[in-house]
Amino acid sequence: MRVSAFPCSDDVLPDTETLVSLPEAAEILGIPVTAVHQLLRDHQLLAIRRNGVAGIPSRFFDDNDEIVRMLPGLITVMRDGKYSDEDILRWIYTPDDSLPGRPVDALHGPLAREVVRRAAAEPF
Template sequence: MSTVPHSNDVLPGDVAMINLPEVSERLGISVTRVHDLLREGVLLAVRRGGVVVVPAIFFDDDGEVARFLPGLVSVLRDGGFRDDEILRWLFEEDDTLPGRPADALHGHLAREVIRRAQAMAF
C-alpha cells in the first residue's frame, strides 16, 4: 500500500489530472515535498489507473496551487469531512454557483465557495 496520501477516485473520469512528478516540476519542489503538501491538505490526490494524481484545476494559470484551496480543505477537514467527501463536493455541479466549486475557486465566486464550506462544516 502506498504511503502517499490519496483518496479513492471519486471524481468524474473527464477531470484532467497531473501525476506527482509533474506537480513537483510545476511547483519547483521535490516529489517528497509534494507528499508533504498532500499530508498538510494543501493539495488532495486520488489513485487513478494505479498512479497517484492531483486534479489539474487545483493549480492557477501561473502553475501555483489555487489560492483558496488549502483554506477550503482545512475548513472542511476541521468540520469532519474526509478527503473523498471534499473531492466529491468540489467536483459536483452546482447550478447556484453556476458550475462546480472547484471551478469557482479560480474566480470571483471563490469566497462564496469558502462561505458555503464553512456553513457545511459547522
C-alpha cells in the same frame, strides 16, 4: 528515518477530469516531489489514485503554476467539518447552479471566498 506515506483518496471524480502525476505537480510548482508529498500530508492538496497511479486534479493549479489560492483553506474548513477527502472531492466537483458551476471552477475566480464560506456553512 522513513517518512510516512502521503494520503491518497479513492478516485471519486469523473474519468474526464485530468490528473497530473506527482512528479508533474512538482515540476508545475517548481519544487521537489518530496515537497509535494509533504503538501499532501499537510492537507494543502489532495491526491487520487487512478489505475494504481497517484495524481492531483489539474484544476487544483492556476494559470501561474501555483496551487489555487483558496484551495488549502477550503480543504482545512471541510476537514474541520469532518468531511473525508473523498467527500471533499465530491463536493467541490459537484455542480452548484447558484455559483453557477462547480466549486472547483469557482475557486479560479471572484467567487472563491463564497465557495469557502458555503463549505463552512454546510452541515456534515
